[in-house]
Amino acid sequence: MAAHETSDGMPLGIDFGGSGIKGAAVDLTKGDFAGDRVKIKTPRKSTPDAVADVVAELIEKIMKQHPDATGPVGVTVPGVVQHGIVRSAANIDKSWIDVDADEVFTQASGRDVHVMNDADAAGLAEARYGAARDHKRGLVILTTLGTGIGSAFIHDGVLVPNSELGHLEIDGHVAEKRAASSIREEEDLSWEEWGDRLTVYYRTVEKLFTPDLLVVGGGVSRDAEHFLHLIDIRTPIVAAQLQNRAGIIGAALVAQESADS
Incomplete structure (x- = not known):
């Protein structure tokens, strides 16, 4: 069994952006995608419920590629995230403010989901696997x-x-x-x-x-x-x-380490 994987399987990372929501299974021993990235267009009205539905759909699509990707899911959000709660929404729908995104995504997907700021996820990935390793x-x-x-x-x-x-x-x-x-x-x-x-x-x-x-x-x-x-x-x-892969990789890393702690 790989160092960062548990019996629950490989983790997933998902990056919620203004134009697209992207995700992949992540091999944390390599610090890279385990397969192809999957992308779905961000809903025009990007409310928590609408985005959660897309995240659940993305997870299903990724699982078709990687049936072993049953581990925790990390999701990035372009805003301040405090203990899973979104505190700002400069570039997303204002209805996100003060929403427990961990809970919303967990309920929609039936998976253990950990939400974090998108730049924080990218920074962790670069520190662990990339330019700052x-x-x-x-x-x-x-x-x-x-x-x-x-x-x-x-x-x-x-x-x-x-x-x-x-x-x-x-x-x-x-x-x-x-x-x-x-x-x-x-x-x-x-x-x-x-x-x-x-x-x-x-x-x-x-x-x-x-x-x-x-x-x-x-x-x-x-x-x-x-x-x-x-x-x-x-x-x-x-x-x-790691360029545009960093957010997805960092999100998966945080989700796995949170599940292991």
């Missing part, structure tokens, strides 16, 4: 540059949840409204112009928290060669390695 001591901060800016703090390998560094106010602006990848596209910024904004952002982060390593995630991490060298800071900064 060799940094066992000190503070690693992952930031996801996408529609907004998500963040994860990993200190000595332990997650400090819900850091929300995209909401820092810098020079009178909310950080993610100036430096997110979506803003670069909307304002048609050159890589150099965006690099200047990222330098301001990351200098603020390092001044406040003095991290040992910064990891840049999100889809734009695939283009790291265009902008990472333009960020002028003291702290070592690297691109995420």
Whole structure:
């Protein structure tokens, strides 16, 4: 039996995003998907019940691929999650606020479900299997540059949840409204112009928290060669390695370790 698996079988990870809900069985010995990723479009009205129905459908589809994937299920949510309860809903339906998402998904799927913030899941996956796997001591901060800016703090390998560094106010602006990848596209910024904004952002982060390593995630991490060298800071900064797989892998990891504890 694999080190992270129990007699209950392989865990599943599911990533709830604005356009799609994606999931896969995860092999935690490899830190990667055990099979193909399955995706279903996010419901137009993404209420808890509507999303829970999609999650239950995803689990059924994944189980057809992997009948042994009977372990716990981790689900990421793009918001603050405190002990399974969603506390913010900047990019999802406002009806999520103060909902016990663990309970909603568990009831809908009949599986043991653990819910967490999407950036936190990605950060844990990068710390365990990806760009930060060799940094066992000190503070690693992952930031996801996408529609907004998500963040994860990993200190000595332990997650400090819900850091929300995209909401820092810098020079009178909310950080993610100036430096997110979506803003670069909307304002048609050159890589150099965006690099200047990222330098301001990351200098603020390092001044406040003095991290040992910064990891840049999100889809734009695939283009790291265009902008990472333009960020002028003291702290070592690297691109995420797991890219868009990180959230699913991290969610499965947390679900399994929660079930084992």
